[in-house]
């Protein structure tokens with residue numbers, strides 16, 4: 001019986017949210033396919049790690065505990081998982097669309113010659129008819145994702161190759177404990193028998209936490225604030241909205257001049273020109289020097305308490321009202337309607 | 340110590356800039372009407388390659404691209420900015436390839452080349468998969484370093500790279516040869532150089548030459564650097580079971596066009612119900628979520 005596998009990622013000894021979300025999704029896929037959910041965790045000092053995973057409904061947790069698997073480097077993780085998959089032959093394998101998952105996933109899929117779909121926004125089970133080959137397939141994984149800069153949504157399938165692999169970003173799937181007392185089995189991977197010197201040639205020299213440089217130019221969604229946000233604290237509301245939407249925060253010059261935001265975030269004639277899929281202008285009047293930098297956005301939502309603010313002329317949606325009232329409502333509505 | 344560097348680059352439709360003329364009457368995107376550009380993160384990769392070339396005397400930078408005949412444009416574009424030349428991997432047999440079949444073809448082409456380091460953009464804007472870099476590395480059985488923000492040095496056959504991760508940065512070292520994929524957060528690519536533009540503006544592939552005048556042909560006979568090499572599936576001994584559609588484990592089952600609204604603002608009040616309806620609509624048409 002081939003099962004659904006989730007590759008779990010760790011941070012400071014904790015299974016990260018995206019992995020727990022994938023376990024939740026994996027559990028429901030396994031129920032639908034009437035098979036088991038299995039998890040893979042690689043790293044060091046993994047004693048009791050399964051306790052974090054079982055409540056999400058994992059029937060088996062494969063644990064590879066070895067110093068050489070931490071910090072993450074591609075080759076040893078790849079070698080261990082490829083070996084495991086050759087034996088276990090999963091039908092589905094899910095990974096987080098993190099820097100780790102998007103580094104490791106393609107390598108595994110290449111070595112096993114199985115298809116991988118990146119950044120799926122939805123995963124479903126369904127049939128497929130290949131008319132040309134006259135073949136019927138049942139229980140395939142539909143890997144649904146936006147493509148072409150968000151202009152299309154494609155459903156991808158892997159009819160012949162296994163495992164059917166997909167990565168999913170954090171926050172896309174919901175996270176739900178299946179049963180706090182769920183009991184599965186722990187299987188230990190014999191890492192030492194798999195790793196060879198050639199897997200260990202890449203070395204992590206140094207690693208430190210650092211805030212990433214602001215880069216709003218390529219962000220698909222921008223939540224932008226103006227002087228109407230009122231204060232630097234007021235801007236925190238924008239960061240909250242941006243976080244739930246997976247967006248970057250932009251700003252008008254008046255907001256930057258007032259010290260609400262860094263200059264790197266300024267949109268407009270003397271700032272950055274942006275063309276996101278969605279631009280949400282909050283408390284921005286919409287002077288020409290500002291709109292010059294954002295009018296090519298595919299969609300603009302303007303939030304302003306002045307029903308005649310010029311920003312409304314370049315907007316697709318106008319919400320008239322106070323930002324402090326509307327933004328929390330947006331966040332609430334988004335959370336309620338996703339997951 | 341000269342380095343032989345290959346930069347993988349792709350010509351892509353400019354999906355970030357869907358203007359009015361690229362919209363069909365039904366609100367969907369007419370992909371053919373989008374301008375073809377050098378994939379942005381591949382330009383970041385090219386810049387890293389050119390910096391290494393500046394730093395280590397005797398280094399060469401070669402652009403490898405797979406695509407239709409017109410993709411030779413981005414090889415020329417790369418040469419105007421400092422690359423020494425390039426190879427166009429082109430064949431009908433490659434059409435319809437997913438990332439795995441693409442990586443197979445590219446890896447075969449690379450096997451016929453001399454290289455120390457392979458650089459590529461993290462991902463292409465038409466697919467956003469970030470898979471070709473790591474899969475080429477696997478096909479060549481060499482290490483990979485993804486999400487690079489800068490290539491710090493190459494000393495004693497070891498490359499030292501700064502990676503940008505979710506919550507921080509990491510410095511890693513790998514022996515050569517290896518594949519490094521470069522992030523958009525890395526340094527922007529230098530602009531075209533006027534002298535190089537003059538030098539290379541007549542650089543062409545054989546196919547392009549067949550459509551041009553005699554003078555050009557004489558020019559390449561004289562100046563071999565003006566010849567952009569074209570390579571076919573047969574030239575790299577590709578097994579056609581592994582190329583194009585047949586070599587692609589993933590298939591597109593269906594495509595749904597995202598329909599954009601006409602530009603006439605809808606006005607809402609601050610009412611929670613109205614806001615929720617808007618959010619639902621944006622989720623349904625895949626603008627958010």
Ligand SMILES: Cc1cc2nc3c(=O)[nH]c(=O)nc-3n(C[C@H](O)[C@H](O)[C@H](O)COP(=O)(O)OP(=O)(O)OC[C@H]3O[C@@H](n4cnc5c(N)ncnc54)[C@H](O)[C@@H]3O)c2cc1C
Nearest residue numbers: 226227228252253254268269270271283285289290305323
């Ligand atoms: C040479 C030059 C270059 C410039 N370059 C740029 C540039 O690159 N980028 C740029 O942005 N500007 C630029 N400007 C400045 C530009 O002209 C405007 O002054 C600036 O954009 C105004 O910023 P704002 O909309 O945030 O502030 P304001 O014009 O003060 O607008 C604030 C808006 O917030 C609304 N508001 C207030 N309180 C609330 C609330 N509680 N809820 C909802 N709405 C509220 C108000 O109705 C108003 O519309 C430039 C100007 C010049 C002369």
